[in-house]
Amino acid sequence: MRATYFTEAGTQYGLGHLKRCEAIAQLMPELCLEPILNESSDLPSSKLRKWSLSQRSAYRKIMDNSDVVFVDTFLGDREFFEDSNRNKKVIYIDDFLYLNLPYGLVIDWTIGAEKYRKPVGERYAFGIEYLVTRSVFKNRSRNKNRCQIETIVTIFGGADPLNLTPKFYDLLSGNYKLKCLGTSYYPCATQYTNHPDFRFDLSDEQLVFELLEADLVISAGGQMIYELAVLGLPTIALSIIENQNLDIKGFQDAGLVRVLDTETLDQTTVLECLDSLDIEERDRMSQAMIQKVGDGSQFRECVGSYLCL
16 A cells, blocks of 8 residues: 655654654554655755645645545645545544544544544544554553652653753752753754763664653653653653643643643742652553553554555
């Protein structure tokens, strides 16, 4: 089967979209899934094919030559989404735009989406049970938390647009053992490349290892917060971009994370939040995360049924 995945991914945004594509490709290798990146994507040395709103005939040709088209983008216009909806089989990973199109399968694995999303497309699948994460995160969940929080890991998506990494390091390094994870796209990467408490551009396996060493993770929303939930890691979450707001709220309402506001960060607020997270609450967080998140089977069943696999 020839499947294409229209999305965007760059040094400042969208890396989570590419990780979602990777997760689906790992879950369903029979799709032979190929990411097609928007022309604005500026990943260094990327040899992936590109799509552009200004080259309608080119992206339509790619769609027409695909057995199934996945669409996971904020950058399409009305014409692009209508063109995609012409395809015999089209799947939308739509957790923000709430497209209202007559055809296709619409998937939104935002926690709680089943409570507020309205029926759309030919079929729809809403809620965290349809979650897909990279295979390296599976079957690695935390069985037990340590009584005291000693080691904290920070990670703020693929680009840390608010430059929160050095801020949290300054706030907490005198009180906890801190490990700051990120990518070379972080604003602080050059300054801290050789610092022993900072790790950039880890492999997936290295990333999971560092996360599991932590007693608690401070993270942005987006795809990472779902992968932390698969691991059952107690988390303090912050929304660093508008499309993360519903993720954060859903996790908070379900009691899966504590939340901090990026507008009111100071040492007293952060330390008080950490001090109040006792072992009972962290264990409850971990257990609730593992119970709620999907393992990919619901996604596979849903997509397989739609594609008659």
